[in-house]
Amino acid sequence: MELYELTAHELAELIRTRKASAAEIARSFAGRIAEKEDAVKAYITVTEDKMLQAAEETDRLAAAGELLPPLAGVPCAVKDNMSTAGVRTTAASRILENYVPVYNATAVEKLEENLIPMTGKANLDEFAMGSSCENSAFFPTRNPWDLSRVPGGSSGGSAAAVAADECAFALGSDTGGSIRQPASFCGIVGVKPTYGRVSRYGLLAFASSLDQIGPMTKDVEDAALALNVICGRDVMDSTSLSAEAPDFTKALTTEIKGMKIAVPREFMEKGIAEDTKGAVLAAMKHYEELGAVVEYVSMPNVGYGLPVYYIIAPAECSSNLARYDGVKYGHRSPLSRDTFSMYKKSRTEGFGPEVKQRIMIGTYALSAGYYDAYYLKAQKVRTLVKNDFEKIFSEYDVIISPTAPDTAFGIGEQTDDPYTMKLADICTIPANLAGIPAMSLPCGFDGKGLPIGLQIMAPALGEEVMLRAAYAFEQTSDFRKKPAFPGGNK
Amino acid sequence: MKYDAVIGMEVHVELSTRSKMFCGCRVDFGGEPNTRCCPVCTGMPGSLPSVNRRAVEFMLKAALALNCKINYENYFHRKNYYYPDLPKNFQTSQYDSPIGYNGYLEINSGGKTKKIAILRVHMEEDTGKLLHVEGGKSLVDYNRSGTPLMEIVTRVPAPEGYDIIENAEEAREYVQRLRQLLVYLKISDCRMEEGSMRCEPNISVRPAGSDRLGTKTELKNLNSFRVVHLATDYEIKRQIACLEEGEKIVQETRRWDDARDETTIMRTKESAQEYRYFPEPDLVPIRLSEEYVEEVRSQIPELPIPKRDRFVKDYSLPLTDAEVLVDDPSLADFFDRTAAMVKNPKAAANWIMTELLKLVNESGRPLAECGIKPEDVKAVLELMDSGKINRNAAKQVFAEMFATGKAAEAIVKEKGLEQVSDTSSIEECVDRILAANPKEVQRFRDGEAKLMGFFTGQVMREMKGKANPAVVGKILKEKLG
Numbered sequence: 001m002e003l004y005e006l007t008a009h010e011l012a013e014l015i016r017t018r019k020a021s022a023a024e025i026a027r028s029f030a031g032r033i034a035e036k037e038d039a040v041k042a043y044i045t046v047t048e049d050k051m052l053q054a055a056e057e058t059d060r061l062a063a064a065g066e067l068l069p070p071l072a073g074v075p076c077a078v079k080d081n082m083s084t085a086g087v088r089t090t091a092a093s094r095i096l097e098n099y100v101p102v103y104n105a106t107a108v109e110k111l112e113e114n115l116i117p118m119t120g121k122a123n124l125d126e127f128a129m130g131s132s133c134e135n136s137a138f139f140p141t142r143n144p145w146d147l148s149r150v151p152g153g154s155s156g157g158s159a160a161a162v163a164a165d166e167c168a169f170a171l172g173s174d175t176g177g178s179i180r181q182p183a184s185f186c187g188i189v190g191v192k193p194t195y196g197r198v199s200r201y202g203l204l205a206f207a208s209s210l211d212q213i214g215p216m217t218k219d220v221e222d223a224a225l226a227l228n229v230i231c232g233r234d235v236m237d238s239t240s241l242s243a244e245a246p247d248f249t250k251a252l253t254t255e256i257k258g259m260k261i262a263v264p265r266e267f268m269e270k271g272i273a274e275d276t277k278g279a280v281l282a283a284m285k286h287y288e289e290l291g292a293v294v295e296y297v298s299m300p301n302v303g304y305g306l307p308v309y310y311i312i313a314p315a316e317c318s319s320n321l322a323r324y325d326g327v328k329y330g331h332r333s334p335l336s337r338d339t340f341s342m343y344k345k346s347r348t349e350g351f352g353p354e355v356k357q358r359i360m361i362g363t364y365a366l367s368a369g370y371y372d373a374y375y376l377k378a379q380k381v382r383t384l385v386k387n388d389f390e391k392i393f394s395e396y397d398v399i400i401s402p403t404a405p406d407t408a409f410g411i412g413e414q415t416d417d418p419y420t421m422k423l424a425d426i427c428t429i430p431a432n433l434a435g436i437p438a439m440s441l442p443c444g445f446d447g448k449g450l451p452i453g454l455q456i457m458a459p460a461l462g463e464e465v466m467l468r469a470a471y472a473f474e475q476t477s478d479f480r481k482k483p484a485f486p487g488g489n490k
Numbered sequence: 491m492k493y494d495a496v497i498g499m500e501v502h503v504e505l506s507t508r509s510k511m512f513c514g515c516r517v518d519f520g521g522e523p524n525t526r527c528c529p530v531c532t533g534m535p536g537s538l539p540s541v542n543r544r545a546v547e548f549m550l551k552a553a554l555a556l557n558c559k560i561n562y563e564n565y566f567h568r569k570n571y572y573y574p575d576l577p578k579n580f581q582t583s584q585y586d587s588p589i590g591y592n593g594y595l596e597i598n599s600g601g602k603t604k605k606i607a608i609l610r611v612h613m614e615e616d617t618g619k620l621l622h623v624e625g626g627k628s629l630v631d632y633n634r635s636g637t638p639l640m641e642i643v644t645r646v647p648a649p650e651g652y653d654i655i656e657n658a659e660e661a662r663e664y665v666q667r668l669r670q671l672l673v674y675l676k677i678s679d680c681r682m683e684e685g686s687m688r689c690e691p692n693i694s695v696r697p698a699g700s701d702r703l704g705t706k707t708e709l710k711n712l713n714s715f716r717v718v719h720l721a722t723d724y725e726i727k728r729q730i731a732c733l734e735e736g737e738k739i740v741q742e743t744r745r746w747d748d749a750r751d752e753t754t755i756m757r758t759k760e761s762a763q764e765y766r767y768f769p770e771p772d773l774v775p776i777r778l779s780e781e782y783v784e785e786v787r788s789q790i791p792e793l794p795i796p797k798r799d800r801f802v803k804d805y806s807l808p809l810t811d812a813e814v815l816v817d818d819p820s821l822a823d824f825f826d827r828t829a830a831m832v833k834n835p836k837a838a839a840n841w842i843m844t845e846l847l848k849l850v851n852e853s854g855r856p857l858a859e860c861g862i863k864p865e866d867v868k869a870v871l872e873l874m875d876s877g878k879i880n881r882n883a884a885k886q887v888f889a890e891m892f893a894t895g896k897a898a899e900a901i902v903k904e905k906g907l908e909q910v911s912d913t914s915s916i917e918e919c920v921d922r923i924l925a926a927n928p929k930e931v932q933r934f935r936d937g938e939a940k941l942m943g944f945f946t947g948q949v950m951r952e953m954k955g956k957a958n959p960a961v962v963g964k965i966l967k968e969k970l971g
Binding site (some may be wrong): 082203329 | 532534535536537539540568570574577578579580630766767768771773
């Protein structure tokens with residue numbers, strides 16, 4: 001057993017009991033990255049030196065008898081849309097190819113405070129827009145379960161890095177499923193916390209009212225530990241919640257007798273692959289066997305989630321991405337002749353087609369004469385979706401569903417079919433619209449041996465009951481497996 | 491044909507908060523470029539705004555002082571447009587929920603009071619500044635970026651019972667009154683020349699009595715009250731001349747050219763700007779509790795108009811004197827404190843408006859920094875009242891007090907300025923003067939009454955200005971009579 005194969009909590013235990021040093025662990029991951037990165041391509045930037053330095057610092061403090069934070073010395077990958085002081089932050093876009101921030105995102109700052117070494121900056125769909133990582137301006141990331149397939153997206157680099165043991169855990173961001181869907185595709189755990197639980201300060205905004213940072217981990221316990229690190233009120237983010245973040249590990253019991261679980265029919269109907277449906281049905285049965293009450297419910301407005309999302313997210317993105325103009329940082333076209341041509345050419349050269357499409361849709365949706373019909377209407381329907389959830393949560397503790405309609409698809413398979421690709425988010429988007437916590441954990445494999453994810457959703461600030469439902473399932477089932485690398489893992 | 495002018499006024503005021511609207515950077519005029527900025531006010535990727543509570547308090551105070559209704563829940567929008575001095579390429583600004591709306595400001599117009607209707611008072615952030623340098627290059631300075639900015643817009647047409655600005659004189663009066671109010675509230679230094687108060691009148695004219703609004707033009711870059719008056723006046727006359735010639739007014743933005751004393755075209759408004767406003771998702775709504783609003787209301791000091799009226803009523807001052815005194819809050823306060831401790835507030839007012847203001851103006855410093863105190867005015871006035879010194883000596887003494895901070899009594903002693911009221915020494919002097927000027931005495935007795943002044947002057951000069959003028963006059967009359 002190699003160090004890099006362990007979970008975050010197992011590594012933390014080794015450090016706490018002095019059975020392994022942080023430096024040994026960091027070197028183990030550095031070796032693993034060197035070995036697998038060419039095949040997986042999870043990282044845009046690997047920060048090996050920085051990781052080793054941070055690990056050595058942790059060891060120094062441990063030797064000096066300092067009390068270490070729980071995840072000290074456990075290496076973490078950071079999605080490359082979070083600002084890292086002194087480390088290139090690209091959002092997988094040409095427009096920020098050489099941008100080196102002067103400040104740390106709050107979540108990154110919290111990693112540093114907790115002595116968590118950073119392995120590197122993980123690949124993503126450009127500005128987190130996409131579901132496959134193929135929209136990265138630099139290269140697609142490959143799914144460790146099958147290198148010809150996508151890892152999902154947009155946090156595909158983070159998910160692949162966790163699945164390939166190229167980090168102990170990772171931070172991702174989720175605007176419409178960007179943590180959960182790749183977690184599902186890569187057979188790992190991914191949590192999108194309640195909107196406002198984790199500060200967005202330093203997260204390169206895609207859609208401000210939907211974006212949320214969350215952990216991507218090898219198991220549920222790791223997710224709880226990582227949430228303990230990153231959650232909490234931040235004065236730098238006005239939308240961050242003032243609610244005190246609990247110790248999420250306290251929620252980890254397998255006792256769920258009497259827990260009320262809802263399964264909305266709308267999530268199990270059209271477009272869901274048979275194997276995926278089968279795995280979710282088996283999970284429902286499993287929960288019943290654990291003593292939970294599982295019932296079908298109806299959420300009539302949830303189907304509007306996708307169209308609502310594709311108004312609100314592009315609208316916000318069109319404004320959020322306006323700052324990439326060639327004036328202050330990032331790409332400035334060498335062909336700029338005057339202010340207007342600088343804007344036009346820098347943005348034309350700097351943004352990829354998916355980003356441009358969304359900026360155009362959003363600009364249109366916000367234009368005078370269309371605002372009421374699109375943006376305002378979408379916000380109203382968003383309230384209806386929220387109300388649907390509130391109604392269900394007045395009677396049920398959690399909602400379960402498939403995370404994605406199907407398992408990982410092949411690279412290039414859906415790039416000509418953007419609509420199907422967007423349907424990949426149909427199960428995950430509603431939670432972003434409602435601002436509620438949601439997560440994905442492995443619940444089976446399809447006929448091709450690819451992992452299937454189970455989505456669990458809970459009411460706002462209900463991460464604890466969500467984690468308990470996940471933990472109970474994980475501890476009593478056997479779906480947490482590692483990918484056998486084609487071409488020989490070991 | 492006769493014409494009426496319709497003037498709307500949009501005023502932007504930079505608040506004198508310590509930090510910026512959405513970040514902790516210091517607010518200050520000037521400074522080395524880009525030394526007062528951070529990831530937030532330079533729009534670095536991932537940075538987020540957080541609202542400066544002090545700025546909200548300041549703007550609420552202004553809205554209340556302008557008699558506005560308050561939006562207890564108000565929020566920000568994004569105003570999207572591209573400009574290199576706007577780092578995010580959107581300005582965070584209030585749109586359909588300004589903090590204050592439907593208020594008014596009282597102004598004087600030809601001896602009458604007008605209530606100028608105010609449409610809205612809203613919060614926004616200032617932009618950076620562009621510096622155009624040699625070689626066709628431009629540099630951006632973000633020191634000003636994110637400075638809290640308050641926008642105050644008048645309401646045109648005004649609702650029943652309220653007025654609009656109708657001429658250049660009223661335009662100047664409006665911005666002066668507004669400035670005075672904001673200075674009283676201590677929320678802005680309102681320095682037009684530094685750009686911390688920016689006035690943009692929009693002007694149209696129409697045939698007298700018509701209720702249809704004409705095409706308007708907007709004036710920018712007016713950096714003093716004088717220019718507000720000049721430019722508005724010029725623009726009204728220019729538009730009337732255009733119409734008289736049968737030309738059409740073009741909707742455009744014009745600037746004042748100080749060298750040529752005229753307005754010139756800056757840009758034509760071809761179509762309405764498309765700002766794609768939408769609610770700022772990075773900020774939560776600002777909720778003002780009733781208690782908070784009342785607390786801020788209670789912090790509003792006595793404002794210029796009530797203060798002026800009180801001065802007229804309590805101290806029997808003429809209206810014009812009261813106006814002069816309340817113009818500057820520190821002067822009004824100085825007078826108020828002096829008036830409270832003297833027997834004759836009117837005399838104190840005169841002294842302050844003439845002697846004190848003269849010395850303050852000569853010093854080039856603000857009153858607060860001059861070191862002179864209400865007690866000093868009281869001391870000088872008392873010395874005069876008691877007959878110890880005469881008015882001329884009092885002026886000297888006061889100037890000395892102003893310059894050195896010494897006590898009045900000490901200066902009187904030191905300079906030997908004590909007034910002579912002793913009849914015998916004055917009599918002696920009068921006798922000498924009359925004896926030395928027999929011709930003048932004869933002419934006076936022949937009816938040339940104005941020579942009394944000549945004799946008084948001679949006596950005063952002989953006695954080095956210290957003689958009590960009343961006693962001198964009395965004795966002269968006796969001797970010549």
